[in-house]
Amino acid sequence: MATKKSTQAQPKGLEDLFHHGLKDIYYAERKILTALRKMAKAAQSQEVTAAFEKHRVETEGQVERLQQVFEIFGKRAQGKTCPGIDGIIEEGEEILDDFKNAPALDAALVAAAQAVEHYEISRYGALATWAGLLGLKDAVALLEQSLEEEKRTDATLTQLGEGGVNERALQEAA
Numbered sequence: 001m002a003t004k005k006s007t008q009a010q011p012k013g014l015e016d017l018f019h020h021g022l023k024d025i026y027y028a029e030r031k032i033l034t035a036l037r038k039m040a041k042a043a044q045s046q047e048v049t050a051a052f053e054k055h056r057v058e059t060e061g062q063v064e065r066l067q068q069v070f071e072i073f074g075k076r077a078q079g080k081t082c083p084g085i086d087g088i089i090e091e092g093e094e095i096l097d098d099f100k101n102a103p104a105l106d107a108a109l110v111a112a113a114q115a116v117e118h119y120e121i122s123r124y125g126a127l128a129t130w131a132g133l134l135g136l137k138d139a140v141a142l143l144e145q146s147l148e149e150e151k152r153t154d155a156t157l158t159q160l161g162e163g164g165v166n167e168r169a170l171q172e173a174a
Contacts, residue, residue, distance in 0.1 A: 018130045019075060025123045026066045027079030032116060033059050035089050039109050042096050048106045048165065051156055052113070058149050065142040069131070072139045088115050103172030106165045110157050117154040124150060 033056060040052035070077040092112035099105040124147035131139040 014130055014133060018127065018134060019073065020080070021123060021127050021130065022066065022070060022073065022075070023078060023080035024082045024084075025120070025127065026063070026070070026077060027082050028085035028120070028123070029059055029063045029066060030079060031082075031085055031089055032120075033063070035092060035116070038096065039092070039113065042100070042105065043109055044106050045165065045168075048109060048160060051153075051160060052109075054156075055113075055153050058153065062146045062149065065146055069127075069136075069139045069142050072136055072142075085116070085119060088112075088119055091115070104169035107161065107169040110161050110165050114154060114157045114161075117150055117157065120150045121147065121154065 036052050036056040036059060040049050040056065043049040043052060067077045092109075092115070095108045095112050096105075099108045102108075124143055128140050128143040128147055131137075131143055
């Protein structure tokens with residue numbers, strides 16, 4: 001009697017999850033590059049434009065580091081559509097349309113950018129942890145470098161909001 005081959009897929013483990021997460025953040029970072037260009041162009045104050053331009057340059061470096069992580073992991077660098085970042089970016093584009101030329105535009109842009117940063121922080125944190133568990137020390141260092149950049153960008157955005165962008169939105173609308 002012949003034995004039946006199992007039609008069940010292999011259970012997915014941490015390596016699969018890591019690869020899925022890498023494809024997710026790779027897609028996200030490339031989408032974010034486009035969004036940052038739009039946000040920098042739309043910003044009203046020089047300080048907000050400068051923050052977005054600085055982060056755009058950092059994001060280009062993050063994409064390059066992700067390509068290195070894929071190489072370390074032995075996989076081809078490729079993105080996977082990520083509904084999470086698509087939704088966050090879509091919300092940012094809606095804000096751009098709704099607040100175009102409005103006194104609150106910069107405050108809205110800063111808040112939208114922070115939503116992106118918080119998403120990236122959560123992704124890079126998980127990926128760095130998983131890379132460590134998988135013994136990918138070189139990948140950990142690259143992912144942690146991007147994580148620290150994201151945290152600094154989030155802090156910069158917070159300072160922009162608290163340092164006057166939100167207050168100006170209140171004052172100029174009055």
